[in-house]
Amino acid sequence: MSRDATFSSEEVERYARHLVLRELGGPGQQRLKAARVLLVGAGGLGCVAAPLLAAAGVGVVGLVDPDVVSLSNLQRQTLYRTEDVGRLKVDCARERLGEINPHVQVEAHAVALTPEAADSIVADYDLVLDGTDDFATRFAVNEAAYQAGVALVSGAIERWTGQVGVFAAGLTRNQLPGQRKACYRCLTPDIPPDAETCARVGVVGALAGVIGAMMALEAIKLIVGAGEPLVGRLLIYDALSAETRTVRVPPDPACPVCQGDKSI
Numbered sequence: 001m002s003r004d005a006t007f008s009s010e011e012v013e014r015y016a017r018h019l020v021l022r023e024l025g026g027p028g029q030q031r032l033k034a035a036r037v038l039l040v041g042a043g044g045l046g047c048v049a050a051p052l053l054a055a056a057g058v059g060v061v062g063l064v065d066p067d068v069v070s071l072s073n074l075q076r077q078t079l080y081r082t083e084d085v086g087r088l089k090v091d092c093a094r095e096r097l098g099e100i101n102p103h104v105q106v107e108a109h110a111v112a113l114t115p116e117a118a119d120s121i122v123a124d125y126d127l128v129l130d131g132t133d134d135f136a137t138r139f140a141v142n143e144a145a146y147q148a149g150v151a152l153v154s155g156a157i158e159r160w161t162g163q164v165g166v167f168a169a170g171l172t173r174n175q176l177p178g179q180r181k182a183c184y185r186c187l188t189p190d191i192p193p194d195a196e197t198c199a200r201v202g203v204v205g206a207l208a209g210v211i212g213a214m215m216a217l218e219a220i221k222l223i224v225g226a227g228e229p230l231v232g233r234l235l236i237y238d239a240l241s242a243e244t245r246t247v248r249v250p251p252d253p254a255c256p257v258c259q260g261d262k263s264i
């Protein structure tokens, strides 16, 4: 985050509502401009988080998704249009983000995030957001974020319930065991036997808007150093009852990722 970040008069006007915020201001906006944020998954959550990060002035937004837009995506993946069906999601998203904010550099990765790909891609970024819906990819992203020493903002939606949390084990891996934060595998050690996908059980589209926006907001808080990000906590939103609860996520001493690291 050392690149020079001076603003043109156009940018000063564009970011005016940020610049007057006490917790963000000029220094925060410079941090946003210098930040490199990776979004894994350009589905429902990514479609909401990505334009918010681009509009906010994040300097580099990386997008990872191997899929093309399908008609059944459009109910919640609001970055895409009907005529985009059949096109690569990352190509469509790159165009839209460029239209929202030409100052943002978008890096499109039309690949599946296997563990091997995750390590090399994640290492290029300061912060990772995971909005994918399969556990194998979530585990690969978590491990890569931990190894790269960056925080992971994780979101998930299913039916009428969503959750978002910040896993900062990568940031705290060099600290004493008692001061380390949880990684995603501390919360979910193994793929749950009852794991289901949105394709099978459904998801209400507007829920992607809520959780995707919370992911973007947590990312902005982490980048500018505002408030208390959801580090070590998981926020669960039950849309049917319109209630939220936040639970603590402590590091798991038996975690296969962040506690088995004997190199420290």
Ligand SMILES: [Zn+2]
Pocket (backbone or CB within 6 Å): 169, 182, 183, 184, 185, 186, 187, 251, 252, 255, 256, 257, 258, 259
């Ligand atoms: Zn862990």
